[in-house]
Amino acid sequence: MIAVLKRGVTPEQIRQLVDWLKSMALDVHVSEGRDLTVLGLIGDTSRIDKELLESMEIVGSVKRVSDPIRQANRKEPATNSIIEIGNIRLGGGYFALIAGPCSVESEDQIIEVARAVQKSGAEILRGGAFKPRTSPYAFQGLGAEGIRLLLKAKEATGMPIITELMNIKDLPLFEEIDVIQIGARNMQNFDLLKEVGRLRKPILLKRGLASTLQELLMSAEYIMSEGNEQVILCERGIRTYEPYTRNTLDLSAVPALHELSHLPVVVDPSHATGKISLIPSMAVAATAAGADGVMVEVHNDPAHALCDGAQSLTPAQFDELSRKIFRIREAIQ
Amino acid sequence: MIAVLKRGVTPEQIRQLVDWLKSMALDVHVSEGRDLTVLGLIGDTSRIDKELLESMEIVGSVKRVSDPIRQANRKEPATNSIIEIGNIRLGGGYFALIAGPCSVESEDQIIEVARAVQKSGAEILRGGAFKPRTSPYAFQGLGAEGIRLLLKAKEATGMPIITELMNIKDLPLFEEIDVIQIGARNMQNFDLLKEVGRLRKPILLKRGLASTLQELLMSAEYIMSEGNEQVILCERGIRTYEPYTRNTLDLSAVPALHELSHLPVVVDPSHATGKISLIPSMAVAATAAGADGVMVEVHNDPAHALCDGAQSLTPAQFDELSRKIFRIREAIQ
């Protein structure tokens, strides 16, 4: 940690600050220049409140030097985590297409959609059983029954399953689920993060609506610090002032997260845009940006979907999109 | 729900859409004008996905007419909820000052701060026992021990206590706590909301960093729909592009929430600004804007606070602020 002192501080003031810092068990390296004095703080600076230090009268600015992210951050330039999901691999050069309906509605529906997206090249099936809804009066998902139907679809197609967990007490239902999704609204539900950190199965962690990349990585760190290293990051749009799209898909998060972390990055253009007409372009752009996977909502009958029908592609639309995505994958090799 | 159709739709297209809507058990009132056709949908329109309807080729725009908020919304112009907290009242003309440290650190600290803020006119003591922290490596609060110390301070001063609940499983510890705080990061942790909805004690619900007023009210509705009507709304700053303050305090939320809802509104300027120098002005402005309470961080030794010291006032600063707040209360009567 580096503290730059204001001009005109007296030696006495410096001495007092250094004493106080030493009382917090830190080594202090003082560097006095012609115009300014810089303190280098060495030791466990995580105990220091950066903003408190900055608020002191004689301190101009404070900068953390050591990265607060220990496990999620990139260490070696070329090594990327590869997450194994059944027979599928994701990350480190492996790309996977994830598709399925917003909500599981019936056995027929989920199996029909699963077969269709599998035929078009999707390797992982997504579907919501527990649905976070803004209103307590909206359809909240089929719950345990939804999980049961997803596992039926897994049995029928062999596709691994990804679905959202909202409540720690539902965890026993997720035993055979392949990837647990932590939704955007729970990205900083720290107790939930710690709980899934004790599992040994892949976690897909969605970026919160107003979360920075740094905060997303700190939340991944919550999971990893409990021992679960299988974290997949997911960009799904952030909240901005623009009303035309539901959220603003931040595709620069893909190369930025790859720069900061070794974890794979998946993009969800369906929730981000909320508009069928924009999803294919954004799925293709995400692939071109280097995403390790793309997750798309597909419904066999979007007009009758119980939730988010407006952002679900038909199987035929998905098939066309999927061809384009694979062409892009080739183009960027 | 009102759907305005695009120009040039054919009678056959209208008929198909009306049939589909009727198949969802809705009454449809068709109003054809010279230039445009308007459909009025009557019945349980909460089953209709507004965005799906809008995405249909012949539909220009859709507008919900009925308010999705049933219990939190304002019904009578002049009736405001009054929340009773011990002997204290908050809302409907009653104003309360809430103060205390970010984190409970020791018995001496919390009792000393409690006595000081009480002397300056604070009626409710706040203090963090369970702390939501971005990093898993940061100080996470004293937990159960912190709750115990808060109750010691309650015993010593008679002040009712407000503290944050993060995890349903900790609920038994909160038996004697007077007001349970749901933090900004958990505003859409719907299972937690439902759980505290089953209690019969006041809940202080903080607005999420990127939550709209409508979403804040829907989250209050989650609590109220389970039977707990004692909800206090709290504005604590929203995330914007401005880097000078930690968040941007949205004081227009105070009259806006009063317009939309009968629930009391409290403002927390400490977390919003993150800067000691800005807190007094914002506390005073919040009072002038009509807030039903103001919640301020106070620490007997901010320089050694274990968390957020940079945003804690000293007891002396709080005393000065408190006088100003009470003068403002008189001025706006």
Next chain:
Amino acid sequence: MIAVLKRGVTPEQIRQLVDWLKSMALDVHVSEGRDLTVLGLIGDTSRIDKELLESMEIVGSVKRVSDPIRQANRKEPATNSIIEIGNIRLGGGYFALIAGPCSVESEDQIIEVARAVQKSGAEILRGGAFKPRTSPYAFQGLGAEGIRLLLKAKEATGMPIITELMNIKDLPLFEEIDVIQIGARNMQNFDLLKEVGRLRKPILLKRGLASTLQELLMSAEYIMSEGNEQVILCERGIRTYEPYTRNTLDLSAVPALHELSHLPVVVDPSHATGKISLIPSMAVAATAAGADGVMVEVHNDPAHALCDGAQSLTPAQFDELSRKIFRIREAIQ
């Protein structure tokens, strides 16, 4: 324009509102349903203040039906404007790569960069002569001399030139410039828009840092309403809370603007991200999203660039990027 009245309005109240609306020379079509009354306003509703109408006691909500955009909006599904820039075409299936330095610095520099990017496939040369800078003390560009050097580079390479105009009084200097850029900060400098609307040469209009797509189109409309139909829209990143990138590139603006308008859309990933390491991925993603052009900063010696060196690619980096972009163009055909 559609106004939905609140429940419980009296016939007398409706009559008064209708009379007032008729006094503004509008036809009013009243449609009374069981639960609600809808007014359809026909005529020149641009004279009505939508927010004023909404603020009236008996009015629930108001919705504009007619598009306030008359010339920039999409009319026929398949017809897109093609802008001719010298021998180059942009839009309607024609794609152009635009490259060059942030600032023109010397004759050698601009000609060297022009030759390099031309060899890599760039067809239009960009370079700043008048530079909008946040600080009055920062380098403001070479001005008239910069324009002269750009025209030298045009002479040497045959590439058409694009450069920014900030002040109407500089217009005479731009006679031989092929495309005039209106910068993000001037997107709502309406007098400047009207002035370039009187020209008959292509205008590249950059989206403001906090402008909606609707506002961008309304600004294009300012230019077109004066008779200049040659407008190119440019997405260059919007301001959000995320600090890792300078701005957040909103790539969904590409398909969204194509949906709303017939005008071509160019993406500038250099200013959006502000980081060399992210520019190639974003340029490639923009191409995949369907952009009609990509504009990239290239400098022969980024380390000594007088402005924005941190976001300039070297000619070698641009060459590699350019190959990737052309492969993507093929993949999305």
Next chain:
Amino acid sequence: MIAVLKRGVTPEQIRQLVDWLKSMALDVHVSEGRDLTVLGLIGDTSRIDKELLESMEIVGSVKRVSDPIRQANRKEPATNSIIEIGNIRLGGGYFALIAGPCSVESEDQIIEVARAVQKSGAEILRGGAFKPRTSPYAFQGLGAEGIRLLLKAKEATGMPIITELMNIKDLPLFEEIDVIQIGARNMQNFDLLKEVGRLRKPILLKRGLASTLQELLMSAEYIMSEGNEQVILCERGIRTYEPYTRNTLDLSAVPALHELSHLPVVVDPSHATGKISLIPSMAVAATAAGADGVMVEVHNDPAHALCDGAQSLTPAQFDELSRKIFRIREAIQ
């Protein structure tokens, strides 16, 4: 300027960087600690591109130490600029109420409103003659005729006038105008700023919709660097994701700007909220926050206002508000 180098840099790498920095005519002070090396750069560092330096492989982070703001920034703790407007003073303890219609519409209207607001305690009359409008088809103000009518009202009441200038060429019309307003959309129209910097009359500079406080001050600096020191800063709401208010009024800007600058700060709650019902609370809160002036839209007949009627108070509403504002002024002394 301070550059912190990454761990593990070699002496040779440091030497190269230092040589390069010296070639830019800077003194470099090298401070090597056990774990890290810090470079202090002394001289005209405004020539250094901070982001370029940060993008270099061996550089961890860079921090500017000297303030880029030279004239607008606070120098002495207690000295605040006082702006003289006719006989009125604003800033440094002097508070002024500014009121008037959004647009000047007729001689009767502007004189009637002026007399009414003057009676209620307003000291400066505002009114729009040149109106920046998003759409080229909306009412653009009466222009020169509007200026003439404003001067009639000045003659009739003795109130000094504030009105917006959009185009340098209109400047001759503003000779007798007392305060020139630069609107939010023109806050970074740098040529316009320089032009009004050459005048010797007060300028009210509105914060842009997505401008940081630092950028607002840099724009004030543009005016001051040309010799005009009479700048009044104006907070008028920033753009956020919240749809309930037109913009989000950032009242923390008031104490923040007072902390950073000696210039007076005025708040405009009318444009910020866009809703009559929220304006009084926000005007009162702005006063409590320490604003040096409050600017409110008042119209004698809001229902027939040609623009922004929804945000105009009636003279009676303004009279009530004005009493409250003056009570608050007393309470915060």
